Amino acid sequence: MLLLILKRIGLGLITLFIVSLITFVGVEVLPGDACTTYLEREAYGAALDACIKRLGLDVPAYERYLDWASNVIRGDFGYSLSGEMPINEVLGPRVKNSLVLASVSILIGIPLAIVLGIITALWRDKLPDIMISTITIFSMTIPEFISATLLILIVAIWLGWLPGIVIIPSDATFYELLSNIILPVVAISMIMTAHMARMVRSSVIQVMASDYVQMAILKGVPYWKMVFRHVLPNALLPAINVVALTIAWLLGGVVVTEVVFNYPGLGRLVIESISNRDLPVVQALAIILASIYVGINLIADLMTLMLNPRLKSLQIRK
């Protein structure tokens, strides 16, 4: 078991290493370098030389990679070009903002999705299912930018209840944020909850039709006890991985929503730094997003392993 965990962690690290290499090489082979991009038309003579010196572009690529990588391991991503400030300072508030947006959406969306999924499955083809399913399918099919825009139009502009666009400095406090994020959270949750609720529904329906549930009914197990002991543990197990992917997707920044609401999270930073050609920031973002995916999937796999008696004893025996 321990060996397996170590193996998975090792694999994750290798993935990260490859991602870092790819982004580094990708940036390297692009025409021009950070200085020409940054200085644009002034990229000649002394200014260019100074810039190259300052960014250390005059040493060979592999040395720069090693240098960069060892700094990253120590938690230092270097300097951004546009703001000329440490990337850590650029990232810090963005990470915090994304974290806030993601955790609020997760805390509301996932339990809601599970409850809705279970309700629709247990009352399959009855009124609650028909109503909830219609709504979930509806909100699944509308693209985010439309639902986000509609939300702004209705709630912010027509009704004037909430600010439509987040106009907070990127280093706003948690409380300032909270009042501003209601609309983005709703927009995100609509889609995420809908997808997950559908998945939970089909998983519960499948388990409800299994022989062991029929057996539990014929054994005389009361309905709700059967649902909680025999159905849900088996139905929600496969949901863990989907939940993990959703969390990773949320943490990595929900690009469209952030842009529509002008929310200063990681997603918008990705767009900004790409359009500014701020290559060091792009590199840093690639590594951070990859780490989030790797880390969360690792946790999900380990959880599945712990909770599934079948896999557990298989591993122990080996």
Added chain:
Amino acid sequence: MNEIIESVKNLSIGFNSQKGKQISILRNVSTNIKKGETVGIVGESGSGKSTLALAMMGYIKQGLFPLKGECIFKSEDLLKMSSRQLEKIRGRKIAMIPQNAGQALTPNLKIGYQIDEALKLHTNLNKTERDKKISELLNKVRLPSPETMAFRYPHELSGGQQQRVAVAMALAGKPDLLLLDEPTTGLDVTTQAHVLELLRFIAKDTGTSMIYVSHDLGAIAQVSDRIVVMYAGEIVLEGPARKILKEPIHPYTYGLLKSIPKLSLAGLPASMPGSQPQPGSINEGCSFYDRCNLATDNCKKNSPDLEHIKELDTNVRCFNYKELINQNNNLQTSITKKSNNSEANEVLKLKDVSISYAKQKFFDQLLNKISDQNPTVKDINIDIKKGETIALVGESGSGKSTILKSIAGLLKTKDGQIKFENDRILSSDLKMRNPNDLRAIQLIFQNPDESLNPNHTVEQILSQPLKLYFNLSGEELKKNIIGLLKKVRLGEFYMSRYPRQLSGGEKQRVAVARAFAAKPDIILCDEVTSALDVSVQAAVLNLLQQLKEDLGTTYVFVSHDLAVVRAISDRVAVLYQGRLCEIGPSQNVYKFPSHPYTEVLLGAVLEPDPDIKPKLVAEDIVEEKPPEKGCSFQGRCPRKIGDICNSEVPPWQIGENGNAIRCHINIKELASLQQ
């Protein structure tokens, strides 16, 4: 003793078709279950037996609903009860033992918890009393080390053990009525016999009434006092077990009994034509009309009622049943088959073949060798003659399929050689074999549902090998496909059908046709009839035999069913844990002296005859892997003579009539022991 526990009255159950029509799958079923009695409900798949059994617990599967009738249990109609009321009855008054215990035990809950759940619901015992009761129950169903068993998860038990847990769970509430839905189907022969024996013991010990549902008349014969025969949703025959099995007076039951291969009979069982009608397609007249050889015009227009015949204590649904009274002698006949010419040349030789599933270590991979001291299959030597049917028998895990896969080239051998025609060595790697060798050896699988592509029509399925091996196209291709279909007795119109539009037997025929499309020399058959109903099984066996007699094909026929093997094969090889135990002409393998393992297998066969009881001589333990040294059967052998069995591989001994036995006991002594 004559108190009625549950009575079903005029029960019809059905569903709404997509066209909005009401289609019944149970029609007007009435029967009574008496106290202490075991009733066997038998019928082919789709005859409605499980639906009836579940309805007797007040459970109607999703999508179905009762059309009319009632199930009266202790003067109350189960079908009208609320789920609250039913919860009080289920498990406590009526308990169920499911078809597939492996799937019917909840995977995330320990065995002990699942039994405890039933105890908590249906008894007033406290925690310590319940714990004691759990080990008592596990002990009663004869599970090893009941103390630790309770802490295991379902997947950690073998199939037979899971079935025993299900029995223990059902007994927890001390029910008055036990419902068993195919409780032994899918278990190994020896396990099956043990579980049946356990059920008989429990019926006697507790006085519980039982309803035993099965397609297997052999199993039904072992436990039932009374038998109900279902066909297309109706009861067609009902009466005392002995009467039904020995003097069946309904043409369907008669045909069914004749289509079961029996150990005592060499030769193929007679088959019934056709298959059971689909629900909804029965309009008027007798539902068995299409397949009945006693049918008259009357049967086509009028449907017979279930008639009570006092002197036989039997109910029968047939106008012409009188013709079958006193026909029972005819039951003990079979179709003799042409034996092959024993002078023929050998087409396939297995020489010292060993096969291992062990993962190759890194260095071995580089050297392309497999180092496994104790491979799954070891030292197999078999020479197969042209036109011969050789059967490989053994319980699941005995390596039968493994050997077939190696012959087909799907699995590499570890040691030894497979030689084809004139001693030419076949590569153990499929990619290295030449196309003609690939054509010459074809495989037919157990489950046609998995081996036929559901998105291809029968025409596409059959055209693939014809295009691949013979480059046929256009008119010629079509002519060949029609010819193949004709060979397997299917009409031309089947060409445009998809597998899902075929019955189980028809699908298997298509699979047979596909194998024959390659004009093979050898066909490897892996449990080809195991998933089929007996009447269909008989038809497929007859078809295979006919094709072989016409075309001179050689079969390697793998099966766990000794009676089927007896019917079809010329020679039999018995395997235990991947090692050969006995090999010889079929008639001799089925006579003593036999290898102790063959003896165990023969003893466990369930015959559709209440007078032939299985002999349980060995424990039904499941061994995970073969022993390192000595005789492969040492762990379960009832005749084991001592340390020599554990330390030395037994020698081959040839009996008088040519069967070879691998045992340390002298063959003459073995003969006298087995008398």
